[in-house]
Amino acid sequence: MDRLKLVESDAPSDVRAMMLQLGEAARAAQRRLATSTDAARSTALRAAALALRDRRTAILDANVRDMAEGVRRGLSPASLDRLKLDPSRIDAMAHAIEEIAALPDPVGRMLARYERPNGLVIERVATPLGVIGVIYESRPNVTADAGALCLKAGNACILRGGSESFWSSMAIHECLLEGLAAAELPAAAITLVPTRDRDAVGAMLSGLRGNIDVLVPRGGKALVGRVEAEARVPVFAHLEGLVHLFIDRDADLERARAIVLNSKLRRTGVCGAVETLLIDQAVAATHLAPLVTALIDAGCEVRGDATTQAADPRVVAATEEDWRTEYLDRIIACRVVDGLEAAIDHIASYGSHHTDGIVTENLETAEAFLARVDSAIVVHNASTQFADGGEFGFGGEIGIATGRMHARGPVGVEQLTSFNYRVRGTGQTRP
């Protein structure tokens, strides 16, 4: 089929021309989606989920091809694990799509409605955002998640997956196309860039002549950094998750221990994993050693300031760089601070406005922390690893936005909508 022909023989100029065509097709599809029904969009999603289960073998074959190429290209074990699909991961993908299909229609929600003294009735109503460009890496399931979330919200999307997951994404995309066809929705509603040529990314960053309304980078720091630096269209900022957890002087030690261990070690590769532990000097004597020892005994390297090093001989000396590092690994930085103010100052200087938490039994202190730490998600007495669209009840997320424009925190279907004002009158003219 020509999609594959394209893959084999791309001169850069061909690629740019092809991308502009994809943009125009996506815009046309988005205009049709804007007036589609939630029933049609959800039918497409359910049919796509069925197709994912039916075509399991074909998807696994494609994944084997990606894995083989990945091994040849010397991908890290971590990357290979992110890339690997198995029947249960495919089921999980299909299930996630079915959950998104079952969500209430995010389009047409009445966000506000009021009547003016002159009798005009003004409504603010949720509308699709438009055409969303998603640029991501290795995990092939993003192809299914992102496509489903965008479609549910009435948006067309142009997906540019990681080259290492190319064949898996193509196979998954076939299922999404089958779903769109089943609901008689345009195939261009979910477009997968059918080439690994890097010029395709450059074309997306330029906005495809106004045919991409917003870009969502999903992947490592390098990818996100490039997109934010070079994009000529709005970007849902996704900075790293340099997550802090502050153990306040009124923290219960047992509760703190459970939350610290879960926030760091449940999974170390997620953006909600804590990277820096801040402990109130007032409880350093009682809380520091037990928490540090628990972390080290659980197999986590601790890099600490002088006080922390004194608490356990196995603590490594932390450098300034450690306060700025998102390890995404079994490593944590630990610093003793002089109370709430110092903790908030540290977070303001080193944080990434993603997720930060406090453990304390003092509600006043907790409220001050929640009100004053300027992060997308602030947490009191719970694991920072709850920073996740699914855990927030969004039925999946396309990422966690750290900017303050439009979307902040987990970006689910509601955050993938815009709105407009519908004014109904009875002949009113303005004096």
Add this chain to the structure above:
Amino acid sequence: MDRLKLVESDAPSDVRAMMLQLGEAARAAQRRLATSTDAARSTALRAAALALRDRRTAILDANVRDMAEGVRRGLSPASLDRLKLDPSRIDAMAHAIEEIAALPDPVGRMLARYERPNGLVIERVATPLGVIGVIYESRPNVTADAGALCLKAGNACILRGGSESFWSSMAIHECLLEGLAAAELPAAAITLVPTRDRDAVGAMLSGLRGNIDVLVPRGGKALVGRVEAEARVPVFAHLEGLVHLFIDRDADLERARAIVLNSKLRRTGVCGAVETLLIDQAVAATHLAPLVTALIDAGCEVRGDATTQAADPRVVAATEEDWRTEYLDRIIACRVVDGLEAAIDHIASYGSHHTDGIVTENLETAEAFLARVDSAIVVHNASTQFADGGEFGFGGEIGIATGRMHARGPVGVEQLTSFNYRVRGTGQTRP
């Protein structure tokens, strides 16, 4: 004072260095504002309004200086009128600030609150956006409006006014500073760029090393175009208002006449003024001539297609360019279209997604128009000139956004906020 010294002796490098300093000061002020109370911010605004009335003479003197320079530089009568201040305009400015002060606190609004099955309570709470850069032209009242709206929402702002209103804006800014001082809020919370050097605009477009979070251009097409093309930070898109009014086959002629005349002629220089009139072919025989004649008799030039020209000998022939022109003048383009579909297509091809209206007694047709026209504001049976933050009950606006990201339509204090998630637990860890 040094602010004035700066004005006189600016080498470009001085300007860029100064702008970076202003950015850092604004960020520091914004951090303080983020935890300020609505009472303090509103006190500052009421004190600023008082100061505007007290310093009326100084402001008028400064305005005389701007007007004299404007005449020397040969500004158009329209520009001079936008620039001119008189006691009533100063009172209106003070009154507008008092209205903004009286608005409910937009910060800390609970936008959503729900409990998860695991007992976590999640709140979405409105927060300030950050530091807002406003780049505007001639009208000196924007200095007061924009400063007041940003402050009310807990944002710091950096205002870059038009060089032609420089002295008036400086005098108005003195009043805003007096208000901030009265409430013991940092002066840098409302910064007016104290130089006319154009390098200051370039510096703002670059984002002042991350110290401007969003730019709001307010002015003509050239200014807005440059900001949207060159800004390295998010921009509240403000395209022109190429406003359409569609007279449907089920429109009542008298109602249509009143709405057409008001939409076009109440004020021709506002972005909500209609520029293109679309008339359903089905009622061309009965509605076209009366509407066209009413417009021409009221002193409006009509540029029409062949059918429109046949309706009144005074109609000028319209060219393709007329369908793309925002006249902001006593001129209107008029075209006969084949029903709702053709009207929607015309608006999709030529519109600017600002404001578009329909006149019809057929509710089904009206709802189809409201649902399918992709504009920030869609209006049924009312004047398009209601496209205004004040008329929407927002207590003033900083502009009308035509993009789909974050803010759309009139940008009032609520649109100048962001939000974050506050998660309260009782020790929950993630399985």
